[in-house]
Amino acid sequence: MNQADKKKTAAEILTRLGRRYPNPRPALEYTDxxxxxxxxxxxxxxxxxxxxxxxxxxxxxxxxxxxxxxxxxxxxxxxxxxxxxxxxxxxxxxxxxxxxxxxxxxxxxxxxxxxxxxxxxxxxxxxxxxxxxxGVNQGVAVDTHVKRLAKRLGLSASDRPEAIEAELMALFPQPRWGEVNHYLVFLGREVCTARRPRCANCPLEDLCPKKGLA
DNA sequence: ATCCCGAGGG
DNA sequence: CCCTCTGGAT
Missing domain, CATH: 1.10.340.30 (Hypothetical protein; domain 2)
Known part of the structure; x- marks a missing residue:
């Protein structure tokens, strides 16, 4: 996938995950x-x-x-x-x-x-x-969920956290990096789990080169 | 039994 | 890189 296609995919991912997770924040009671x-x-x-x-x-x-x-x-x-x-x-x-x-x-x-x-x-x-x-967009902080998602979705092939972060930041619009982080972590936890991903329940199934696999 | 929105230490 | 720390949910 070339960079333009990846960007298009990234935009689509943002829209779909935005629909699935309307409030892109931690479900915690505190905002201070x-x-x-x-x-x-x-x-x-x-x-x-x-x-x-x-x-x-x-x-x-x-x-x-x-x-x-x-x-x-x-x-x-x-x-x-x-x-x-x-x-x-x-x-x-x-x-x-x-x-x-x-x-x-x-x-x-x-x-x-x-x-x-x-x-x-x-x-x-x-x-x-x-x-x-x-409200500071420091970047995307890669954890195991984000790493796994980036790889499965074909957005990054790297294993190095800094490289993955750089690629994701190039793909997604800067003002929404914090959301991207939140979305990918949630999707990783709820749907795209490490061992047995629930692809049938995934809003990104048709975009995913790895669907059905782990 | 097995998994889990992390961090730190060896 | 791998391990450990912990209770609770499923």
Whole structure:
């Protein structure tokens, strides 16, 4: 497929996934940076329903960044236990809160470099916060879902994350990179799974060179 | 039993 | 690159 065809495909993918996922945002209750950061960290290996139940409890108990920075890790663990990976999450959230309180005057930083310095925050989470809370199109953050989708759809043949990101960013319009990221992650999770993709349920089936395969 | 919207460490 | 951390949903 040449570049022009790929772009055409990319545009079609955007329209179709836009219809399937009308609200291209994390299904989390928070849109401010701190709330979204906490909810996103908690959402690893956990359903949105549970995150949306636990996060408000956490903010009721520790309303501000400074409050969480002062909390006992054991108390945070108790509150986030049901979300999985709870020891890592509790320790990281407290440490992140401390850094934000001390180095950033209690404000969540607005750059990728500063965000990924926070414990428990890597490019994936940072990208979600940047795009959804700050409206910054830092780019497409490749995770395993995005990588798999890009390859199956024939949009990128590379295995190198930076190369895949560059190709996707060249294919999709810049203002919508954050959406692209969200769409591909969702489609990857719900439909185009690693082992047994549910092609019959895929809005992109007819565009996919790999349909029926894994 | 098996899978899962991540991050960090060896 | 591979492993580990965890509970919960299916």
């Amino acid at each position: 940076a701190w709330g979204l950061l906490v909810a996103t960290v908690l959402s690893a290996q956990c359903t949105d329903a549970r995150v949306n139940q636990v996060t408000p409890e956490l903010f009721r108990r520790w309303p501000s960044v400074a409050d969480l920075a002062r909390a006992e890790v054991a108390d945070i663990e108790g509150l986030v236990r049901s979300t999985g990976f709870f020891r890592n999450k509790a320790k990281n959230l407290k440490a992140a809160a401390q850094i934000i309180a001390e180095r950033h005057k209690g404000q969540v930083p607005r750059t990728m470099d500063e965000l990924v310095e926070l414990p428990g925050v890597a490019r994936k989470t940072a990208n979600i916060v940047l795009y959804n809370a700050f």
